[in-house]
Amino acid sequence: MQVTVLGASGRTGFHIARLLAAKGHAVRAGLRSRQRAEVLRDLDVEPVVADVTADPEDLVEAFLGSDVVIAAIGAPDPEPASVNLVDRDGSVTAIHAAEKAGVARYIQVSAQFADSPDQGDRLVRSILLAKQLSDLALQKSALTWTIVRPGTLTDGPATGRVKVAGHLEPGRVTRLDVAAVVVGVLGEPLTENRGFDVVSGDFPVGPALAALG
Ligand SMILES: NC(=O)c1ccc[n+]([C@@H]2O[C@H](COP(=O)([O-])OP(=O)(O)OC[C@H]3O[C@@H](n4cnc5c(N)ncnc54)[C@H](OP(=O)(O)O)[C@@H]3O)[C@@H](O)[C@H]2O)c1
Structure with a gap:
């Protein structure tokens, strides 16, 4: 399968790209800037520039031929102006570009409580609303x-154990476990056209996703 990962230089996106390549998928690693390509030097991926705030036609070009787009982008600055530019407007631009490029499947890393965003402080609210x-x-x-909605992300090791459901109590989860869930989504038809929360838990990823039904 040909998969394009947006935000492949990011802390979660990198591991999504790495896991996909290890599974034998043809991976295009989307970068905001060519300058970040060095991050991907040890991965068997094709770096492509895919800035969601740039010309939408460039994104269409980057997506052409992809079966799947995975978005793991996040604004570099938590201020609302930056979040709205990237997580709101940029994400929507990427979705429309994927449609235009004839992509079939789109997986988005969102955030827990994006579907009930009227909570938290000013910055949290703006991120949740954008998502x-x-x-x-x-x-x-x-x-x-x-739509994969992780709890608070941490940089701990992969545990391979998660909890997923439509809605969960607030929790934390490692970026590595989120990456494994996102990659697992591709192999589980029950995840099509649905969104779910993910936090750390007791279930291996595959069975956890299969239990969503
Ligand atoms: N932090 C949390 O606790 C939390 C909780 C739930 C969900 N999330 C979400 O989980 C996802 C992954 O988070 P993370 O902390 O692993 O991400 P991250 O390390 O901050 O990486 C973000 C990625 O987005 C890229 N990016 C920024 N602006 C872009 C643009 N204009 N066009 C294309 N790519 C752009 C960055 O590129 P550069 O490397 O060039 O900067 C980077 O690759 C994000 O969507 C985040 O909102 C986070």
């Missing part, structure tokens, strides 16, 4: 979609 709007755009699109 909610882009998640809604994805659900309304012609793409087969999955």
Whole structure:
């Protein structure tokens, strides 16, 4: 399968690209800037520039031929102006570009509580609202979609154990475990056209996703 990962230089996106390549997928690693390509030097992936705030036609070009797009982007700055530019407007642009490029499947890394965003401080609310709007755009699109809503991300090791469900109590989860869940989504048809929370838990990824049904 040909998969393009947006945000492949990021702390979660990198591991998504790495796991996909290890499974034998043809991976295009989307970068905001060519300058970040060095991060990917040890991975068997094809770096492509895919800045969600740049010309949308460049994104269409980057997506052409991909069966799947996975978005793991996040604004470099938590201020609302930056979050709205990347996590809201940029994400929506990427969704529309994927439709235009004839992509079939789109997996979006969102955030727990993006579907009930009126909470937290000013910065948290703006992130959740941006995620909610882009998640809604994805659900309304012609793409087969999955929205993965992780709890607070941590940089610990992979545990291989998670809890997933439509809605969960607030929790934490490692970026490595989120990457494994995102890659697992590709092999589990029950994840099509649905969104779910993910936090650390007791279940291996495959059975956890299969239990979503
Ligand atoms: N932090 C949390 O606790 C938390 C909780 C739930 C969900 N999330 C979400 O989980 C996802 C992954 O988070 P993370 O902390 O692993 O991400 P991260 O390390 O901050 O990486 C973000 C990625 O997005 C890329 N990016 C930024 N602006 C871009 C643009 N204009 N066009 C294309 N790519 C762009 C970055 O590129 P550069 O490397 O060039 O900067 C980087 O690759 C994000 O969507 C985040 O919102 C985070």
